[in-house]
Amino acid sequence: MADYDAIVVGAGLAGSTAAYCMAKAGLSVLLLERGDTAGVKNVTGGRLYGHSLEKVIPGFAQEAPVERKIVRERVSMMTEDSCFTADFHTPSRFDDASCASYTVLRAEFDAWLASKAEEAGCDLVSPAHADDLLRENGKIIGIKGGEDELTAEVVLLADGVNSLLGQKAGLKKELSPHHVAVGAKEILELPKGVINDRFGLNDGEGMANLFAGFPSAGMVGGGFLYTNKESLCLGLVITVADMSKSAVRLPDLLEKFREHPAVKPLVAGAKLVEYSAHLVPEGGLAMLPALSADNLLLLGDAAGLCMNLGYTVRGMDLAVASGHLAAQTVIEAKEKGDFSNNVLAGYKSRLEQSFVLKDMRTHKNAPHFIEHTPRMFSEYPALAADVFTQLFKVDGTPSRLMLKKALPLVSKVGFLNLIKDGLKGSRAL
Amino acid sequence: MNIEQKLSLNKFMVDEGNPHIVPHQDKMDQAAVNTLTVVCPAGLYTVDERGKLVFEVAGCLECGTCRVALAHLPGALEWNHPRASFGVMFRYG
Numbered sequence: 001m002a003d004y005d006a007i008v009v010g011a012g013l014a015g016s017t018a019a020y021c022m023a024k025a026g027l028s029v030l031l032l033e034r035g036d037t038a039g040v041k042n043v044t045g046g047r048l049y050g051h052s053l054e055k056v057i058p059g060f061a062q063e064a065p066v067e068r069k070i071v072r073e074r075v076s077m078m079t080e081d082s083c084f085t086a087d088f089h090t091p092s093r094f095d096d097a098s099c100a101s102y103t104v105l106r107a108e109f110d111a112w113l114a115s116k117a118e119e120a121g122c123d124l125v126s127p128a129h130a131d132d133l134l135r136e137n138g139k140i141i142g143i144k145g146g147e148d149e150l151t152a153e154v155v156l157l158a159d160g161v162n163s164l165l166g167q168k169a170g171l172k173k174e175l176s177p178h179h180v181a182v183g184a185k186e187i188l189e190l191p192k193g194v195i196n197d198r199f200g201l202n203d204g205e206g207m208a209n210l211f212a213g214f215p216s217a218g219m220v221g222g223g224f225l226y227t228n229k230e231s232l233c234l235g236l237v238i239t240v241a242d243m244s245k246s247a248v249r250l251p252d253l254l255e256k257f258r259e260h261p262a263v264k265p266l267v268a269g270a271k272l273v274e275y276s277a278h279l280v281p282e283g284g285l286a287m288l289p290a291l292s293a294d295n296l297l298l299l300g301d302a303a304g305l306c307m308n309l310g311y312t313v314r315g316m317d318l319a320v321a322s323g324h325l326a327a328q329t330v331i332e333a334k335e336k337g338d339f340s341n342n343v344l345a346g347y348k349s350r351l352e353q354s355f356v357l358k359d360m361r362t363h364k365n366a367p368h369f370i371e372h373t374p375r376m377f378s379e380y381p382a383l384a385a386d387v388f389t390q391l392f393k394v395d396g397t398p399s400r401l402m403l404k405k406a407l408p409l410v411s412k413v414g415f416l417n418l419i420k421d422g423l424k425g426s427r428a429l
Numbered sequence: 430m431n432i433e434q435k436l437s438l439n440k441f442m443v444d445e446g447n448p449h450i451v452p453h454q455d456k457m458d459q460a461a462v463n464t465l466t467v468v469c470p471a472g473l474y475t476v477d478e479r480g481k482l483v484f485e486v487a488g489c490l491e492c493g494t495c496r497v498a499l500a501h502l503p504g505a506l507e508w509n510h511p512r513a514s515f516g517v518m519f520r521y522g
């Protein structure tokens with residue numbers, strides 16, 4: 001007899017969701033987390049799209065430690081000395097729980113979700129590091145951690161983007177520098193009222209702002225700024241492949257971003273309280289590993305289930321959904337008494353039928369488009385700046401019609417390039 | 430604020446004498462050494478005046494960037510998580 005029906009490695013969003021759902025269905029579940037408490041090893045940019053957690057814990061935002069509900073979306077294109085921003089403000093359109101999104105801080109949020117799993121009846125052990133899979137005649141029968149060996153019918157690897165265990169299990173290869181980006185982020189403390197005033201928000205309302213161009217110094221990547229209750233998240237994400245060839249270190253790029261004339265006043269007076277970094281899987285379907293094997297499932301970032309579309313980043317809602325669907329698959333396996341890949345492969349079918357792999361398929365060309373359209377990170381922000389400079393510069397020299405102002409600027413980038421990239425982009429993103 | 434000052438704001442439990450990352454410069458070319466000095470978000474890899482790679486494990490943010498950046502050079506870097514209860518502990522995350 002195995003010690004547990006299921007052992008889940010990693011109490012991030014994917015792992016805790018899976019543990020919660022399985023425990024609630026009456027399975028015996030062990031959840032292992034290497035951090036002292038769930039969340040202390042985890043970093044995100046900022047925004048959780050709530051729809052998938054809403055399905056697992058309806059009304060979760062009422063009790064979970066969410067920071068602010070996003071009502072303001074900003075997308076900015078930056079050059080060294082300018083910033084063009086599209087600002088969409090709507091307190092009502094994204095209000096419904098089915099599409100609401102919230103800023104979250106993982107140390108607190110993950111601890112809450114793990115406690116829900118515990119309440120549902122799962123055993124949570126932290127800190128506990130799963131060192132390797134435990135096998136008997138080749139069959140996975142549990143995990144090893146330090147001196148301990150623990151057995152289960154099935155092991156769910158929700159150990160995050162680095163997933164050392166996913167590699168040891170042979171389900172995935174080492175990550176490619178083209179498929180992951182490195183994110184660095186600062187938590188900047190500011191009083192609630194100042195945040196409200198500065199960003200035009202009421203209590204509880206939040207803003208998300210992504211930046212292209214200057215922040216990544218033309219490399220594939222961008223900057224972000226999210227509002228929490230009493231702090232801001234300011235950060236940068238750049239692919240490891242580009243970063244490896246960079247002349248400037250990542251922390252120095254972040255410093256320049258914070259000092260940018262458009263950003264500096266937004267963070268003025270804020271107190272830096274934490275500096276973190278983490279990888280983001282961005283390879284899309286191209287990096288999708290095998291998602292299951294006999295007695296084994298791969299969840300969330302460990303499975304590369306994450307999408308960076310430039311105007312939005314989504315990994316947390318996919319992680320939650322993958323945890324939910326993995327749990328359903330294990331519950332079916334328990335009913336059938338069959339934990340082989342015959343039943344566990346149903347996990348991938350469930351992902352295919354859900355938004356997770358549907359959305360990743362819809363946006364399957366996004367990673368390629370983003371990586372191979374460097375103009376997005378240099379020429380286009382510069383073009384936007386030039387066009388707006390022409391529009392708003394009044395210096396007494398004879399004015400020209402808008403078209404005449406814009407044409408020579410656009411022809412610098414090339415009309416064909418603009419049309420081609422526009423078409424390709426709107427098909428990929 | 431420089432990177433050392435930023436790291437000093439974080440909470441770390443250092444596993445003295447038991448580094449979770451061990452670089453092997455003899456298995457790296459110069460390009461790999463340069464890469465390490467630029468990719469690490471904590472700036473933990475530097476090169477001394479003799480060209481020797483110097484690595485300071487104490488401020489590690491456990492991101493994995495250095496490992497991925499040298500994925501093409503097997504054996505150049507031993508990379509693991511710190512043992513349970515050691516390493517960085519994000520208070521916000």
Ligand SMILES: Cc1cc2nc3c(=O)[nH]c(=O)nc-3n(C[C@H](O)[C@H](O)[C@H](O)COP(=O)(O)OP(=O)(O)OC[C@H]3O[C@@H](n4cnc5c(N)ncnc54)[C@H](O)[C@@H]3O)c2cc1C
Binds near residue numbers: 042131185300314
């Ligand atoms: C800078 C940045 C910005 C981002 N912005 C957004 C955003 O705005 N919106 C969004 O939706 N997504 C965003 N993402 C992506 C999102 O954060 C991830 O997709 C999500 O956190 C994945 O959750 P997970 O549960 O799969 O993995 P993780 O959250 O990484 O959890 C893995 C867990 O496993 C534990 N663990 C690992 N190995 C072991 C082991 N051997 N034994 C025991 N425990 C182990 C870890 O400690 C951790 O708790 C961003 C990511 C980054 C880095």
Ligand code: SF4
Binds near residue numbers: 450468489492495496
């Ligand atoms: S894991 Fe990240 S922070 Fe640690 S040494 Fe490597 S690159 Fe630097």
